[in-house]
Amino acid sequence: xxxxxxxxxxxxxxxxxxxxxxxxxxxxxxxxxxxxxxxxxxxxxxxxxxxxxxxxxxxxxxxxxxxxxxxxxxxxxxxxxxxxxxxxxxxxxxxxxxxxxxxxxxxxxxxxxxxxxxxxxxxxxxxxxxxxxxxxxxxxxxxxxxxxxxxxxxxxxxxxxxxxxxxxxxxxxxxxxxxxxxxxxxxxxxxxxxxxxxxxxxxxxxxxxxxxxxxxxxxxxxxxxxxxxxxxxxxxxxxxxxxxxxxxxxxxxxxxxxxxxxxxxxxxxxxxxxxxxxxxxxxxxxxxxxxxxxxxxxxxxxxxxxxxxxxxxxxxxxxxxxxxxxxxxxxxxxxxxxxxxxxxxxxxxxxxxxxxxxxxxxxxxxxxxxxxxxxxxxxxxxxxxxxxxxxxxxxxxxxxxxxxxxxxx
Numbered sequence: 001x002x003x004x005x006x007x008x009x010x011x012x013x014x015x016x017x018x019x020x021x022x023x024x025x026x027x028x029x030x031x032x033x034x035x036x037x038x039x040x041x042x043x044x045x046x047x048x049x050x051x052x053x054x055x056x057x058x059x060x061x062x063x064x065x066x067x068x069x070x071x072x073x074x075x076x077x078x079x080x081x082x083x084x085x086x087x088x089x090x091x092x093x094x095x096x097x098x099x100x101x102x103x104x105x106x107x108x109x110x111x112x113x114x115x116x117x118x119x120x121x122x123x124x125x126x127x128x129x130x131x132x133x134x135x136x137x138x139x140x141x142x143x144x145x146x147x148x149x150x151x152x153x154x155x156x157x158x159x160x161x162x163x164x165x166x167x168x169x170x171x172x173x174x175x176x177x178x179x180x181x182x183x184x185x186x187x188x189x190x191x192x193x194x195x196x197x198x199x200x201x202x203x204x205x206x207x208x209x210x211x212x213x214x215x216x217x218x219x220x221x222x223x224x225x226x227x228x229x230x231x232x233x234x235x236x237x238x239x240x241x242x243x244x245x246x247x248x249x250x251x252x253x254x255x256x257x258x259x260x261x262x263x264x265x266x267x268x269x270x271x272x273x274x275x276x277x278x279x280x281x282x283x284x285x286x287x288x289x290x291x292x293x294x295x296x297x298x299x300x301x302x303x304x305x306x307x308x309x310x311x312x313x314x315x316x317x318x319x320x321x322x323x324x325x326x327x328x329x330x331x332x333x334x335x336x337x338x339x340x341x342x343x344x345x346x347x348x349x350x351x352x353x354x355x356x357x358x359x360x361x362x363x364x365x366x367x368x369x370x371x372x373x374x375x376x377x378x379x380x381x382x383x384x385x386x387x388x389x390x391x392x393x394x395x396x397x398x399x400x401x402x403x404x405x406x407x408x409x
Contacts, residue, residue, distance in 0.1 A: 147183035204238025275327035
């Protein structure tokens, strides 16, 4: 019986001869257990080691054993689906495509995910119907691979379905649609996606997908500047909890914040919105560095980038940050969404100079805004002269009313 741990060690070893032998053994013998162990360990392997494994597997596949790859499809891994699809596409025949199509229709979820990836390399329209169905699957790997294949086929029907789903009242359906466009890979309907972001109750999730469609740095310098700033704000709110810290490289956060610091050294059209982003970033990255549980499990590069961003922000002088706080308070003159965005910042940085402006807004018809205003005023110890009972008489939403009632204690 093969020693799987030893074979895996050889497969990931620097010794190329041993590694090739282990790779050949796995493919020639269709050793699914060895592949399963590789998949289990791959999250903990450095990227260059995974890349070496892929090269070794590709090197040992031949006309005689390429079909064995299908045996590994019972165990899914996003690290190796492209590899397998690429290899099989080089050996593609009508019989192979038919066999993979059958797996796409009738296989397990794992087999369907691999099969969908294959059709992104071999865009045979025979697969359009099942791919269109799976593109909105609850299984993210299957959904992504199906949408990617549909993008290669330039399927307009599924594109239009996703576009329609952006207007859904179900936030999870909206998020599926946004992820569809990321995988589809072209013709991104950014205006519709930004509209969906603004209405969503889970904006952090949607915002985290946008940099995979277009660089935020590019968006900051075109007609989408304001929407890009709102996207960055949502990303900061979700970073480290909803969104992994390692995504800061994809988000280009260091470069973005460096750019915004230069832009906001004086008043400009978006100075209040930019200031809210910068103060939120200062708060978040200070917290990441002061609470090691956020970065303890991150790789060396991510830790260094987090520290670099924190140092960039903290290196700005007091005059700069006082200016940002002034700009943030000016956001209370903007629309309700912009007001809601800055209230947590006003509370966190104890901007007591905002109290008069906050109190002027208490008569708003927006019940959610009124609730957040009162919560902020309580944090600032400024509820004494507010008639909470009079406010409660105007509130119709029972959940909001209950929150406001608790502020009285």
